Amino acid sequence: MSTPEAPVSAVKVRFAPSPTGFLHIGGARTALFNWMYARAQGGKFVLRVEDTDLERSRPEFEKEIMDSMAWLGLTWDELYKQSDRFGLYRDHAEKLVAGGKAFRDGTAVILKVDKARDIKFDDLIRGLIVFNTDEIKDQVLMKSDGSPAYSFSCVVDDALMGITHVIRGEDHISNTPKQILMYEAMGFKVPKFGHLPLIMGTDGARLSKRFGAVAVSDYRKEGFIPEGLVNYLMLLGWSPGGDQEIIAMKNAVAKFSIKKINKTAAQFNMEKLKWVNAQYIKALTAKQLAVLAVPVLKEEGLLADGFDPAWLERVLELYKSRMSTLRELVERAGFLFTDDFKVSDEVRAAQLTRVMPKEFALLADHLEKAEPFDVVTTEKIFRGVVAGLGIPMGEMVHPVRVALTGDHVGPGLFDTMSVLGKARTLARLRAAFV
RNA sequence: GACCUCAUCGUCUAGUCUGGUCAGGACGCGAGCUUUUCAAGCUUGCAACGCGGGUUCAAAUCCCGCUGAGGUCGCCA
Numbered sequence: 418m419s420t421p422e423a424p425v426s427a428v429k430v431r432f433a434p435s436p437t438g439f440l441h442i443g444g445a446r447t448a449l450f451n452w453m454y455a456r457a458q459g460g461k462f463v464l465r466v467e468d469t470d471l472e473r474s475r476p477e478f479e480k481e482i483m484d485s486m487a488w489l490g491l492t493w494d495e496l497y498k499q500s501d502r503f504g505l506y507r508d509h510a511e512k513l514v515a516g517g518k519a520f521r522d523g524t525a526v527i528l529k530v531d532k533a534r535d536i537k538f539d540d541l542i543r544g545l546i547v548f549n550t551d552e553i554k555d556q557v558l559m560k561s562d563g564s565p566a567y568s569f570s571c572v573v574d575d576a577l578m579g580i581t582h583v584i585r586g587e588d589h590i591s592n593t594p595k596q597i598l599m600y601e602a603m604g605f606k607v608p609k610f611g612h613l614p615l616i617m618g619t620d621g622a623r624l625s626k627r628f629g630a631v632a633v634s635d636y637r638k639e640g641f642i643p644e645g646l647v648n649y650l651m652l653l654g655w656s657p658g659g660d661q662e663i664i665a666m667k668n669a670v671a672k673f674s675i676k677k678i679n680k681t682a683a684q685f686n687m688e689k690l691k692w693v694n695a696q697y698i699k700a701l702t703a704k705q706l707a708v709l710a711v712p713v714l715k716e717e718g719l720l721a722d723g724f725d726p727a728w729l730e731r732v733l734e735l736y737k738s739r740m741s742t743l744r745e746l747v748e749r750a751g752f753l754f755t756d757d758f759k760v761s762d763e764v765r766a767a768q769l770t771r772v773m774p775k776e777f778a779l780l781a782d783h784l785e786k787a788e789p790f791d792v793v794t795t796e797k798i799f800r801g802v803v804a805g806l807g808i809p810m811g812e813m814v815h816p817v818r819v820a821l822t823g824d825h826v827g828p829g830l831f832d833t834m835s836v837l838g839k840a841r842t843l844a845r846l847r848a849a850f851v
Numbered sequence: 852g853a854c855c856u857c858a859u860c861g862u863c864u865a866g867u868c869u870g871g872u873c874a875g876g877a878c879g880c881g882a883g884c885u886u887u888u889c890a891a892g893c894u895u896g897c898a899a900c901g902c903g904g905g906u907u908c909a910a911a912u913c914c915c916g917c918u919g920a921g922g923u924c925g926c927c928a
Contacts, residue, residue, distance in 0.1 A: 557925085561926060591922075656863090662863090674914060693878090738892090828888095831887090
C-alpha cells in the first residue's frame with residue numbers, strides 16, 4: 418500500500434476475537450467489514466487477541482482464528498495480545514482509584530457510575546442512541562484475580578492503540594455507554610461506534626453450534642473457496658448497489674460505505690452461499706481449479722503423486738459447472754479416481770430392473786476397437802451398436818451410465834467414457850452383471 | 852421483567868435521508884428452450900412494503916401507537 422503522506426486523521430479499526438473457540442461466521446463478517454472499511458479509507462486494521470480469560474483461552478484457537486483470517490484474505494497491519502498487556506490495565510485502574518473515579522472492593526477495582534445522566538452516542542449505522550446511567554451499575558474494571566474485565570481492557574486498548582472506529586456486533590450496543598463512561602473517566606477521546614446487525618440461523622434464532630457449520634474452518638473443509646465465502650458474507654447486511662452481487666473484493670472495497678450497512682439482522686442461507694461459491698468455481702480455469710482441487714482429492718486418497726495434470730483438467734472442465742463446492746467434486750466424480758466408488762441402493766435397484774448383459778457385452782466388444790478412445794469415436798460406435806439393436810438411445814445410455822459411474826446423473830456419457838478411459842470403461846461394462 | 856435495537860417477496864436485498872417511475876435484482880421454487888441424464892446457459896411465471904392511526908394532492912418512504920423479532924442486563928468475552 419502506498420501512502421506517501423499519512424492522512425490527517427487516519428482511520429484505524431480493529432477486530433478483537435477471544436481465542437476461546439473457532440472463528441465463526443459472524444465474527445468473520447465483523448472482521449470483513451472492519452477490514453473493508455480500513456482498506457476503503459486507506460487506514461489500518463488491527464487484530465487484537467482478547468485472551469484475558471486465562472482459563473478458557475487456548476493457543477490452538479488463536480492459531481485457528483489467524484489461519485482462518487489469512488485464508489479469507491483478511492490481513493492485519495498490527496497484532497496484539499491482551500495477555501501481554503496486563504500491566505497496562507492495572508496501571509490505568511490504579512490511576513482511576515487515585516483520581517477517585519474508581520474504588521476497591523477487596524482486590525477488585527470498580528468504576529463508580531453517577532446516576533441520572535444521559536449517555537449519548539451517534540452510531541455510524543443506527544444514528545443517535547441514548548442510555549440513562551440509572552440503568553447502569555458500577556462497573557468492574559479489574560477482577561479479584563488481577564485480570565482486567567473485558568470492557569475495561571477493551572477501552573484501554575482501543576484508546577492506546579488509537580482506534581478511531583469501533584465496528585462490532587449489535588450485541589455490544591449496551592456495552593457502549595459503559596465503555597464511554599470509562600473513556601471519560603480516563604480522559605480518553607471517545608471513538609466512533611458502529612454496530613453491525615447480527616447473522617441469524619435459518620430458524621431466525623441466533624447462529625449457534627446447533628445450526629451446523631458455524632466455524633470458518635468448517636466451510637473451508639466443506640470445499641468453499643475464500644472468495645466465494647467472503648462475497649456471500651459481505652452481501653449479508655450490505656449491497657454494492659445496483660443489481661450487482663458477484664463482486665471482486667477490490668471493487669467491493671472501492672464501493673464500500675459504512676453508511677450503506679443495513680440495520681436488520683440477516684438469516685444465513687446455505688443455498689445462496691453455494692450459488693455464490695459456484696459462480697467463483699465456474700469462473701476459474703481448469704488449471705486454477707486444479708490447484709484447489711488437488712489437495713482435497715489427495716486428502717481423500719483419490720489422487721496419488723504423479724497423476725496426469727492434463728487429464729485432471731479435462732475432468733475439472735466437465736465438473737466445473739456441476740459443483741458448488743470442492744466437496745461435491747469428490748462426491749460426484751469419485752468414480753473417475755477409484756474403482757471403489759459407491760453406488761446407492763436405489764440406483765443399484767433401478768439398474769437391476771433393466772438387466773442387459775448381452776447388450777453390454779456387445780457394446781464392450783465394439784468399444785474395444787475404438788481408437789482413439791475419445792468422445793467422437795465412442796459416440797459413433799455407441800450409436801452404431803444401438804442402431805443395430807434397434808432400441809432407443811436412452812434405453813442403452815442410462816444403464817450404461819449407471820454401470821460406469823454408479824449414478825444416473827452426470828456429464829455427457831461420451832465425455833465420461835473419454836475421461837474414464839478404455840480399460841475402466843470396458844471393465845465396468847463387462848463386470849456390470851457379474 | 853427493565854433497557855436498547857430492528858421491521859420490503861420464503862431468504863438476501865435495491866428503493867427510505869431529499870414523499871410522486873406497474874416496488875427492481877438475486878437465491879430458491881414453477882414452466883419452457885436445449886438435450887442421452889444431470890448441471891450450466893437462455894426465456895418466463897409465482898411471490899413483499901407487519902397492523903392501525905395521522906401529516907399530505909400524493910406515504911414503502913415523514914410522525915405516533917400497537918404487534919412481532921432480536922440484543923443486553925456476569926469479577927464471560
